[in-house]
Amino acid sequence: MEAFKRVFLIVIDSFGIGAMDDAAAYGDEGANTFLHIDERMDPFRIPNLMRLGLGELAQPAHACRNAPLTGYRCALKERSVGKDTTTGHWEMMGLRTEKPFVTFTNTGFPQALIDELERRTGHEVIGNKAASGTEILTELAGQELASGSRKMIVYTSADSVLQICGHEKSMGLDELYRVCQIARDITMKPEWKVGRVIARPYLGDAESGFERTPNRKDLSVDPPRKTVLDLLKDNGKAVVAIGKIHDIFNGRGITRSVHSNSSVEGMEQTIAMADEPWEGLVFTNLVDFDAKWGHRRNPIGYGRELETFDGKLGELMDAMQETDLLIVTADHGNDPTHTGTDHTREKTPLLLWAPRFQSTGTLKTQSSFGTVGMTILANFDIERKPYMIGDSVLEALR
Structure with missing residues (x-):
């Protein structure tokens, strides 16, 4: 088949389709983000995902297919150790993470780290524990405001993250970003090396409540x-990062970055790219599924977000050209009916579609998320690096 000139890769952040074989080792036996949302959504209207074959990878009770199947689909297993955003996205782009990032879920951050953070930022740390983003604001945002943001909220989760909350009016975004950069510098020490430091700005007050901002x-x-993104860029291809893709790869291999305030806006930005002249990859992450609904254990909210996404997905498919390829996948699970508030160790869907496809089929389960990146490299006839994992499925697409 003639190569595709443009690839649209969309990550439905946290949309798992069933527990991995090793899920019990992560405390995630029985997790299934898709099916457990489907159980609670009646009716569940995601016609475009269903005609792309999502229902062939799991058997939903309420999501129905009312049009012929189109495109190709399969399930992906993760080979990296972990179940977080960074390892999932890096594996898609060819890298296997064999040593997980350090976490501080059970203990909070070491006092030596906190002492250095306070000394270098000039803020007193409050919190320093694992918590959900909404709960920590309910508990401590009033203290931060009362201190004039002399105090700042530091917390973590089951992921390898150090998160700092700051009120946009009291602390200000510039100051929040400054202290987070200091935290990033501090946590480059091997014993403290978290995968991400995240600035979590918010607004509101004790009377009306607090809400995180985009x-x-x-x-x-x-x-x-080097990842697939680096190889694409090195070979003169566009790599357009929409949403938090730029952050996940720390800007490596990116030729253009577009900030999104929501998953809906991220899809609208992706659709807009269909009208622009470029050759290469548009790589979109839709974070609301994970941040707003998965971690907050809200299956109905997650399901409604999927329905909204499905409509935007149809718009993108209508806007695509004959030489375009669409890939829809996920980076991990986050079953909103599971215990706790952590990601879940799950397989993910791989849905592939192009306007010129003349056949359809369900492919065998792939052993790595790296199938995504290797398929993209094969399409652009770019040689993969020896250390990269995953197998291309390009030859199966007709």
Whole structure:
């Protein structure tokens, strides 16, 4: 088949389709983000995902297919150790993470780290524990405001993250971003090396309540080796990062970055790219599924977000050209009916579609998320690096 000139890669952040074989080791036995949302959504209207074959990978009770199947689909297994955003995205782009990032879920951050953070930022740390983003604001935002943001909220989760909350009017975004950069510098020490430092700005007051804003900023570590994004860029291809993709790869291999305030806006930005002249990859992450609904254990909210996404997905498909390829996948699970508030160790869907496809089929389960990146490299006839994982499925597409 003639090569595709443009690839649209969309990550439905946290949309798992069933527990991995090793899920019990992560405390995630029985997790299934898709099916457990489907159980609670009646009716569940996601016609475009269903005609792309999502229902062939799991058997939903309420999501129905009312049009012929189109495109190709399969399930992906993760080979990296972990179940977080960074390892999932890096594996898609060819890198296997064998040593998980350090976490501080059970203990909070070491006092030596906190002492250095306070000394270098000039703020007193409150919190320093694992918590959900909404709960920590309910508990401590009033203290931060009462202190004139002399105090700042630091917390973590089951992921390898250090998160700092700051009120946009009291602390200000510039100051929040400054202290987060200091935290990133501090946590480059091997014993403290978290995958991401995340700025979590918020607004509100004790009377009306507190709410996080879209001005989140992630400070990641560099991928340890070149990824598919680097190879695309090195070969003169566009790599357009929409949403938090730029943050996940710390800007490596990116030729253009577009900030999104929501998953809906991220899809609208992706659709807009269909009208622009470029050759290469548009890589979109839709974070609301994870941040707003998965972690907050809200299956109905997650389901409604999927229905909204499905409509935008149809708009993108209508806007695509004959030489375009669409890839829809996910980076991990986050079953909103599971215990706790953590990601879940799950397989993810791989849905592939192009206007010129003349056949359809369900492919065998792939052993790595790296199938995504290797398929993209094969399409552009770019040689993969020996250390990259995953197998291309390009030859199966007709």
